[in-house]
Amino acid sequence: MKRFGKVVAVAAACAALTCSVAAFTACGGNTDSITITGSSSVTPLMEALAAAYEEDHDVRITISQSSSGAGITDTQGGNNDFGMSSRALTDEELSSGVTGETLCQDGIALIVGSGSSATNITTDEVKALYSNGTAACDGVITAAVGRDSGSGTRDFFDEHFELSTYASSVDSQAETGNVIQTIIGTTNTIGYISYGSLAGNNGIKAVSLDGVECTVENILAGDYALVRPFVIVLPEGGVSGMSQAAQDFYNYIMSDDAQEVISSEGYISIK
């Protein structure tokens, strides 16, 4: 019977631990909570905005990154306060009642390892490299990394370069960070990422596209071709369909103060 008692004691200890964890976590207070889900390209920017906002507001902003499509679906299903998308919404998505508001613009940079001698790539070379695996930049660039087929970044990239299926030698990485990490340290591999993610990473550099450098000036001047919008997905009913806390935060990210944060993070303010 002694042993049986011990088993019971262990079970009781487990239960007590659960309860204490639950109790410990339950006393978090009545802070307002905002949930934002969606595009992994927008997430770093949204985190920076949330960090700035939290400095003088008592609010919990939970940002869950997945994909543009998931962010839109979550908004449609009421699983978040608002969604993030790195592409414009399709007509079909708009027909369900959600709406999109452009937060800012983002360039897509073509990147290589910082040790690479490649500095410029042409549109035709990009097309040939991604669709047939043909070497580019005088044979310097022989391998390419893309994003997975549902990515908003890839959608935009493929549409711009009129690509459909990638050559079998092209890697597909799930996220922006994976593309960067695959390319760091190589000299012969090219990939494409959000321009905002370029800053702060030492092992990579952007190459020019058809002789135009990927810089904020060129993007603003309209010279650099690869530019796409970051979109906030609002639920049915627009801004007034959201909770008060979410409305306040939404008003903040659309304000001039927030545009300063956006510019300083390397994205292109639209105001």
Add this chain to the structure above:
Amino acid sequence: MDKAKVKDNIAGAFTKENIAKAIFIVFAAFSILAVFIIIGYLLYASIPAFRESGFFNFLFETLWDSRQEVYGVARMIVGTLALTACSVLFGGLFGVFTAVWLVFYCPKKLKKIYTQLINLLAGIPSIVFGLFGYRILLPLLRSMGAPGTATGLVASTIILSVMIIPTITSITKNSLESVPMHYYEGALALGCTKNQAVWRVLVPAAKSGIISAIILGIGRAVGETMAVQMIVGNGSGYPGFFNPFTTLSSNIVQNWGYAEVWNGDFSQPTQQNYLFACGFILLIIILILNLLLLLTKKESNAGNHWFSRRFEEGNVKENQLRSYRRTGSAQDVLWILSWIIAVFVAVVLFAIIVMVILGAAVPSAIGLSGESSFTLNFLFGESSNAQITLVPAMVSTLMLILLALLIALPLGVGAAIFLNEYSKRGSKFVKVIRLFVDTLSGIPSIVFGIFGYVMFVQSFDMGYSLAAGGITLSLIILPTVIRSTEQSLSEVPDSMREASYALGAGKLRTIFLVVLPQAIAGIITSVILSIGRIISESAALIYTVGSAATFVPEGYGDNCASLAVLVWRLMSNGMAEDMNSAFATAAVLLILVIILNLLVTVVEWAFKRRNKV
């Protein structure tokens, strides 16, 4: 019959014994139910996909493109099979040799430590393997001249082989240890050398255990998602040594987040249905494997046929045996090989741990830039959107472990008790249950993930939450609990049960006071394996608990990433400092696993000491 007697009979049916038996049956049945619901739902959700494109078209179409709405899995099936075959070949070989070395050749003092090392290897989260492969192995291969980005069969086989070694080693070790000592003594008495006895008598005698070890290894290899997904490259081609390819599981994890939610209309399949179909095909592969293994098991059970034949052969060819001893035999070569492999496995384990912790402490040592994130503030500081710390993820991981164990442990132990203590040995019903438990354990965690998403996140309206993640995890660890509890129950000698009955104890009392205490070490092992699995798990959690990790969860309804999911999230963010944080988180995971392993040793030591007294 008068009424009083009927009443007595009814009352008699509700004895403690019968109620307990009924509960155990229900627990065992729950496992079957879970499998049926998952398989049933997978089939249900796959049907629209098969109907739209035709089953064979889907199977033999090589293109998967959501924009053209063409979905085919031919090259992913080839990818999964090729990768599984390669890694089970190497991982299986290494695992079995390591086990044989561990049981028969390992110096006595080293044995416990080495077993710990294998447990440690088993506990390393797959996301850490992924991080290691991705940030350390791939650059290494590239610097050795591998073409392109070095992703492909070579890199993924290396990682996956190492990942399945502990599974195969620990099961093989168990079955080798349960071969009766007199087999060994008999072989020696017949003039075998130690090496001959080991390789020609003891290893063949443990054949069925080795086969089941390899089944588990295959299950692990087919099911592996996150680590593989980072290293295979997910290209659109067929597997080559350095050619990026896609497996069924990596295809699911890559595309699920983008797939449009299926609205339940059979005539309008979305990409989700095709991804469910991928999961269904994985299941079919696993079912076929299990059936094949069931057949091989049957053969070996028929009176240990093979072993007896060998035995006779040894009798007849006495001269040959003698000459073996004189000249040094093939078995001696195997002996040397097992030493080399065992040392190699230990070196690999140390290399992984050292590199990851080094990467966390000194990022520049492994080619990362920036400051180390391995600081007290990152580990224990207050978390906010400005600076994420590990506290929320730690609380989340702990809560997931508690919830999953609270559900799976009683269910699993109850089912194992039914299987081992109540059912007739060799009955068809038990065989069916075992087949389903094997199937459940073979289901890739990403399939659990998408099932959990549809079932708990959506249908039960839990949203991305710890509750949804915890319940999904409990399904994942259920087979582990059942299998290892059953294994340890079956190792309790029948004489102990008979002695208990002879002393007048009932069945229930025998189970709880005699059998279970004897098997407690095995149950604890199953809990540890489960905790390891939970800590490792990321694929099943990304789509159930979500990936936010900024705030400490306030309850089971909150969305909060576990440590392993946080590693994934940090490495996909794209910023240099996030990569350093990913390594720091991975180092924390490793340190947790090491502490866990040490704790287990202490617990087991305590149990052994108490049993002696």
